[in-house]
Amino acid sequence: MFDILSMIFWAMVLIVILVGVHEFGHFWVARKLGVKVLRFSIGFGAPLWKHTAKDGVEYVFAAIPLGGYVKMVDEREEEDVAEEDLPYAFNRKSLVVRSAVVAAGPLFNLLFAIVAYWAVFVNGEIDIKSYVGELAGDSIAAVAGVRENDRIVSINGDATPGWNRVNQALIEAAMREQPAQLILEREHEVERGVVLTNAMLSPLREGQASLQKIGLAPRFPTLPAIIGAISSGKAGERAQLKPGDRILSANAQEIAAWKAWSDVIRAHPEQEIQLVVERGAEQIQLTLRPDAKDEDGKVIGFAGVGSAIPDGFMDEFRVLDRYGVLEAWPRALHETWRMTKLTLSGIWSMITGRMSVHNMGGPLTIAKIAGDSAGGGFSFFVGLLAMLSITLGVINLLPVPVLDGGHLFLFLIEAVxxxxxxxxxxxxxxxxGLIIIAAIMFLAIYVDLHRFFGM
Known part of the structure; x- marks a missing residue:
């Protein structure tokens, strides 16, 4: 219950910030160019809070914070505009002024993304070093020539110190339908190149993009088979396992790492497993009967125990990707431009059918990602803000009536x-325009329901 409330809270924080930035762009430029603003609202519906400033502008925070608006003096929307307000009416301004006011919202989203990325790069991102973990022999990556324990130095010329960069570079190549040139290195060996062709990257365009689809996963240190947390009432507690127990063997099979222990449990749903456990200075024998649960249509064993994570366990596998105050600006500009192009490419690929619509994210996906990123710290959450701010800006510039891009397109027709x-x-x-937006919203919700509930 707490996780759900946390996700909702952080999703609301994210939406309020993004909407606030977008509407402030319209608000600020309108006032600077002589358009009278009557109301600045975050959200729709009944006001939860409002304040009227000395200049007459009403600031509102409404009950449904899923959007916002800036209400300006406009004779098309009001029958009785005061005589003294007519020179400041939006509809009486020149085409250039009206275009600037409309374009300001998406533009502020893009400018905000630059600042947000700058903050992320100055603060630094903690990532997992780009070493390749265990590979299935028939996986796409293995067939292409990638080997376990390779370090991915760069992809298509861009350095990849950590797996975040690897993920971004490969998904970008897949969306652009371009091959990915990987430069790999291993201890005591010279660097070598491996090419993942466009066909090899095609699984990343189907459904949710995940590098596991092509067989790539990070290398992690070996986690010892030591019991940490134990869930109440589950098989581990019934077997009298205790925190700190080290699993030495299961059904006479030596257990050297947590993965081997996990594999044994998963393979024996509702079947007895004879354990030898080291507890302090003695070895004891226990019998564990894992519970059964369904995972993607397959019944697996489940013991309700977690691993004990040793202090400094991940230190040698982490990398801090950080830039100086000045050098972060060009990096932020580059990342904003890269993500803008990637967003446009993704939209076009979905429109033309080259990419699955299941890559879309609706409100449930956004809420989950918001909650996860907030738990990941400042850089993760602000990085998500930057990415979604770009998405919001780009989508609003599409030439669809009711969107900012639709208004700009109508202004172009007016100019011609x-x-x-x-x-x-x-x-x-x-x-x-409303029908198109409603259809996209329903599609996004359908994708969410299918993703989380299999509907």
């Missing part, structure tokens, strides 16, 4: 035609 489209035509276009 010499006058705006008629009210009936504008109304029909808005209806089309």
């Amino acid at each position: 035609k010499g006058s705006p489209l008629s009210e009936p035509v504008m109304l029909q276009l808005q209806k089309v």
Whole structure:
């Protein structure tokens, strides 16, 4: 229950920040260019809080924080505009001014992403070093020539000190339908190149992108088979296992690491396992009967025990990716531009059918990622803010009626035609835009339901 509330809270924090940045862009530019603003609202529906400033602007935080708006003086929306407000009405401003006000929202999202990435790079990102873990012999990566314990030095010329960079580079190559040139190194061997072709990367375009689909996973240190947390009422407690117990053998099979212990449990649902356990200075014998649970249609064993993580366990496998205050700016600009292109490429690939719509993320996915990233610390959460701010900015620039890009497209028609489209035509276009947005929202929710509940 706490995890669900935490996810909802951090998702709301994320949405309020992104919407606030977007609407502040419209608000700030409108005021600077002489348009009178009546209300700045985060959210829709009944106001939870509001304040009217000395200049007459009403600031509102509403009950449904899933969007926002800036209400300006506009004769098209109000019948009785005061005479003294007419020079400040949005509809009376030049095409250039109106375009600047509309474009400011997405532009501020992109500018915010640059600042957010700068903060991430200055603070530094803790990542797992880009060493390759265990590979299945028939996996795509293994067939291409990647070997266990290889370190991935770079992909398509970009350095990859950690797995975050590896993940970004391979997914980017897959979305662009380009091969990925990997430079690999091993101890006492010279660097060598391996190419993952476009066909090899195609699984990353289907459903949720995961490097496990092509057989790639990080190398982790060997975790000893020492019991940590024990869930109440589960098989581990019934077998009288205690925190600190070291598993020496299971059914006469020597257990040297946690993975081997986990594999034995999973392979014996509701079957007795004879254990030899080291507890302090003595060895004792116990009998464990794992519970059964379903995992992707397969019944596996489950003991309800967690591993004890030794102090400094991951230290030698971590890398801190950090930049100086000044050198972080060009890096932030590059990352914002890279993610902008990647977002556009992804949208186009889904429209043309080259990428599965199951790569989309709806409200449930955003809530889960928000909660996970908040638990990962400052850099993870702010990095997610930057990425979603770019997504929000790019989507709002699409030429769909009701979006900022749709308004800009109508302004372009007005510039070419010499006058705006008629009210009936504008109304029909808005209806089309609303249908498109509703369809995308329903599709995103469907993908979420399928992803989390198999519906």
